[in-house]
Amino acid sequence: xxxxxxxxxLLAVFLGVHVxxxxxxLDSLLDEEMDKKTKxxxxxxxxxxxxxxxxxxxxxxxxxxxxxxxxxxxxxxxLNEGVYNLFGxxxxxxxxxxxxxxSNRLTIGGGRSSFEKEYDAFLKYRxxxxxxxxxxxxxxxTLFASTMLKTLKDESDSIKRAASDRxxxxxxxxxxxxxxxxxxxxxxxxxxxxxxxxxxxxxNDLYSIGAGARLKLTKRSSIVAEYYYQFPNxxxxxxxxxxxxxxxxxxxxxxxxxxxxxxTGMTERTFINETTGTWEAxxxxxxxxxxxxxxxxxxxxxLPDFKTTxxxxxxxxxxxxxxxxxxxxxxxxxVENTFSGTHLINGQSIxxxxxxLLNFIILHRFGTLNSGFxxxxxxxxxxxxxxxxxxxxxxxxxxxxxxxxxxxYDGFLKYRxxxxxEGKQNxxxxxxxxxxxxLKTLKDxxxxxSSDRYxxxxxxxxxxxxxxxxSLQLMPTLIxxxxxxxxxxxxxxxxxxxxxxxxxxxxxxxxxxxxxxxSDPKLPGTYNSFSIxxxxxxxxxxxxxxxxxxTGMTxxxxxxxxxxRWNKxxxxxxxxVSRVFVIHxxxxxxx
Amino acid sequence: xxxxxxxxxxxxxxxxxxxxxLTRNGNITFxxxxxxxxxxxSNNEVVSLLNTSTGSFEFKVAIKSFHFAKxxxxxxxxxxxxxxxxxxxxxxxxxxITNLSAVNFTxxxxxxxxxxxxxxxxxxxxxxxxKGTIIISSGKVTAQSVFTVKRLDYHIVGESFVQKKLSDxxxxxxxxxxxxx
Numbered sequence: 001x002x003x004x005x006x007x008x009x010l011l012a013v014f015l016g017v018h019v020x021x022x023x024x025x026l027d028s029l030l031d032e033e034m035d036k037k038t039k040x041x042x043x044x045x046x047x048x049x050x051x052x053x054x055x056x057x058x059x060x061x062x063x064x065x066x067x068x069x070x071x072x073x074x075x076x077x078x079l080n081e082g083v084y085n086l087f088g089x090x091x092x093x094x095x096x097x098x099x100x101x102x103s104n105r106l107t108i109g110g111g112r113s114s115f116e117k118e119y120d121a122f123l124k125y126r127x128x129x130x131x132x133x134x135x136x137x138x139x140x141x142t143l144f145a146s147t148m149l150k151t152l153k154d155e156s157d158s159i160k161r162a163a164s165d166r167x168x169x170x171x172x173x174x175x176x177x178x179x180x181x182x183x184x185x186x187x188x189x190x191x192x193x194x195x196x197x198x199x200x201x202x203x204n205d206l207y208s209i210g211a212g213a214r215l216k217l218t219k220r221s222s223i224v225a226e227y228y229y230q231f232p233n234x235x236x237x238x239x240x241x242x243x244x245x246x247x248x249x250x251x252x253x254x255x256x257x258x259x260x261x262x263x264t265g266m267t268e269r270t271f272i273n274e275t276t277g278t279w280e281a282x283x284x285x286x287x288x289x290x291x292x293x294x295x296x297x298x299x300x301x302x303l304p305d306f307k308t309t310x311x312x313x314x315x316x317x318x319x320x321x322x323x324x325x326x327x328x329x330x331x332x333x334x335v336e337n338t339f340s341g342t343h344l345i346n347g348q349s350i351x352x353x354x355x356x357l358l359n360f361i362i363l364h365r366f367g368t369l370n371s372g373f374x375x376x377x378x379x380x381x382x383x384x385x386x387x388x389x390x391x392x393x394x395x396x397x398x399x400x401x402x403x404x405x406x407x408x409y410d411g412f413l414k415y416r417x418x419x420x421x422e423g424k425q426n427x428x429x430x431x432x433x434x435x436x437x438x439l440k441t442l443k444d445x446x447x448x449x450s451s452d453r454y455x456x457x458x459x460x461x462x463x464x465x466x467x468x469x470x471s472l473q474l475m476p477t478l479i480x481x482x483x484x485x486x487x488x489x490x491x492x493x494x495x496x497x498x499x500x501x502x503x504x505x506x507x508x509x510x511x512x513x514x515x516x517x518x519s520d521p522k523l524p525g526t527y528n529s530f531s532i533x534x535x536x537x538x539x540x541x542x543x544x545x546x547x548x549x550x551t552g553m554t555x556x557x558x559x560x561x562x563x564x565r566w567n568k569x570x571x572x573x574x575x576x577v578s579r580v581f582v583i584h585x586x587x588x589x590x591x
Numbered sequence: 592x593x594x595x596x597x598x599x600x601x602x603x604x605x606x607x608x609x610x611x612x613l614t615r616n617g618n619i620t621f622x623x624x625x626x627x628x629x630x631x632x633s634n635n636e637v638v639s640l641l642n643t644s645t646g647s648f649e650f651k652v653a654i655k656s657f658h659f660a661k662x663x664x665x666x667x668x669x670x671x672x673x674x675x676x677x678x679x680x681x682x683x684x685x686x687x688i689t690n691l692s693a694v695n696f697t698x699x700x701x702x703x704x705x706x707x708x709x710x711x712x713x714x715x716x717x718x719x720x721x722k723g724t725i726i727i728s729s730g731k732v733t734a735q736s737v738f739t740v741k742r743l744d745y746h747i748v749g750e751s752f753v754q755k756k757l758s759d760x761x762x763x764x765x766x767x768x769x770x771x772x
């Protein structure tokens with residue numbers, strides 16, 4: 001029989017033990033669950049490389065299922081081409097292509113290169129995926145196969161070629177390992193098969209081995225390098241091994257790479273086996289790769305739609321046109337963003353660059369659409385202006401640029417004399433004075449004096465912003481030529497330009513630009529410039545796509561010397577990109 | 592004798608009332624809406640404990656278990672600009688049901704509750720008061736709630752150019768099914 005005292009003790013102990021048993025440490029429970037998950041699941045290594053390309057080569061990375069990865073690759077000419085050709089900037093080779101993820105392991109893709117007018121198509125399969133956890137795999141292995149078709153017509157070729165002669169095939173096993181979050185390495189044993197080779201003693205199957213690596217520098221940038229060693233007796237005569245280095249930046253949905261390479265081409269055949277340049281001789285091409293992912297058909301589990309009815313109403317287009325709150329009359333409120341950038345399409349807009357900011361602008365025009373399928377409707381031809389504009393004050397900007405077209409240099413000053421404002425001071429319009437000097441450096445035996453190469457432009461730009469959806473601008477313009485190519489035309493050409501911007505969504509708009517040359521006669525064979533653009537504003541950039549009949553991008557070339565006609569199909573597709581850098585922080589016009 | 596009976600009832604009493612309900616795979620989803628972009632992520636590995644006698648509610652989540660439809664978005668979310676999951680791998684909530692007497696855990700039904708407590712994200716703790724529902728059905732307890740937090744309170748900032756794409760108010764949706772422990 002239990003003693004009373006013992007029974008009490010026993011019950012007390014049970015009570016005590018039971019109370020302790022209630023305490024659960026959620027922290028350790030969560031850790032336990034996470035550990036279990038780690039051990040029971042396979043952790044696939046992600047981001048061995050930031051994108052599916054190393055520099056020219058493919059990396060082990062395949063495209064996520066349902067995602068389209070748009071690739072634009074660009075190689076300029078060689079650095080050793082000297083200052084006249086701006087160290088190769090006047091020459092351009094591009095590849096436009098896309099990679100699509102059929103599954104997370106299988107990617108299909110293709111593209112077209114302007115270099116040798118080559119089409120390529122490929123398949124990529126990630127056979128092995130580096131992993132930890134339930135299953136460990138030390139490496140990733142992706143199998144790659146591509147076919148390349150060179151369509152460039154060789155006029156000097158006397159032998160009749162079969163269509164199959166133009167095809168080449170490449171096979172690679174991409175083997176990579178991610179050693180840490182900051183370092184990955186890859187090996188690329190390669191075989192490129194030529195359907196036809198120049199001489200009998202060259203084998204049709206050319207073997208090489210490539211090696212590449214990636215080293216992370218900051219959380220968003222890294223350096224990458226790749227090198228291909230061609231086996232002797234398995235290479236084309238006069239070719240050199242390809243070596244490329246790159247600096248990679250990842251931001252938003254883009255991966256952007258700046259590259260240096262002795263290879264001109266961007267397909268396996270052209271860069272692995274047909275590199276004719278060497279680093280020692282300075283045959284170095286500067287270039288860049290842009291990669292942008294679009295979710296076409298992601299199959300990830302659909303998350304519930306949380307939008308409340310209030311939010312759904314907010315999205316209505318009416319919000320776009322909603323009047324902004326009335327500014328108080330004690331302060332002058334200056335109207336900002338009449339146009340989204342300092343350029344409308346080809347020409348200047350009313351806007352000046354904000355004080356302390358450096359605006360880096362790239363204007364690009366392809367060839368004309370009527371150049372046909374062989375020339376990919378103008379894609380193989382490029383005309384480009386790179387420029388800078390700096391805000392000295394909020395009203396005064398100075399800029400400088402260089403165009404590949406006629407190898408022009410231009411410099412300009414812009415002063416915003418009047419600024420549309422509401423509140424204490426009411427100003428219905430903005431007025432900007434813009435003047436530029438343009439120097440044409442393209443060698444031309446017809447030009448006698450160096451001063452003949454100069455021309456000047458002067459514009460008084462008027463603009464008004466009619467609320468968020470609509471802005472209008474008028475550009476009376478004078479262009480003065482130091483020397484006119486023909487005698488009976490005055491050295492001063494007058495024109496009147498008109499431009500408009502119509503908002504489409506919160507961050508995009510349509511733009512229009514038309515210049516009517518008032519001088520009669522105009523320069524022979526020239527027509528009025530008309531352009532239509534679509535611009536998107538995102539993350540520090542303004543990106544614009546447009547169509548225009550003008551080739552040049554300086555006031556002289558596009559206003560007075562447009563030789564194309566819309567109704568003849570002389571339409572250039574083009575784009576403008578601008579990126580703002582803060583040099584020193586200063587107050588904006590309204591601060 | 593009196594002491595024995597007292598202890599015995601204490602023992603029984605505590606045994607009957609102190610029911611813990613636990614889940615290891617609760618769901619918490621968060622959502623940000625702006626006209627420019629929607630950001631949604633879901634976590635199905637929420638660990639939570641509900642004590643029916645004290646009304647205490649505890650949640651712990653592993654940040655890396657929040658999954659997005661776009662892998663790139665998930666990578667950015669975990670980055671040090673946003674939630675910095677390397678430095679702060681967990682978030683938690685610890686609170687109490689204020690109207691505990693309104694809930695009868697032994698009877699099937701739907702009960703509206705208010706839970707007051709502290710929410711900790713990125714080592715920042717803020718008091719929150721949340722309205723939710725507790726559903727009792729055949730011995731299982733389901734807790735649901737929808738509430739909003741201000742992300743800037745917890746230093747979830749992001750880069751300057753994404754501010755227009757991220758709402759300051761983040762909607763959090765809780766849906767956990769508990770079993771008796």
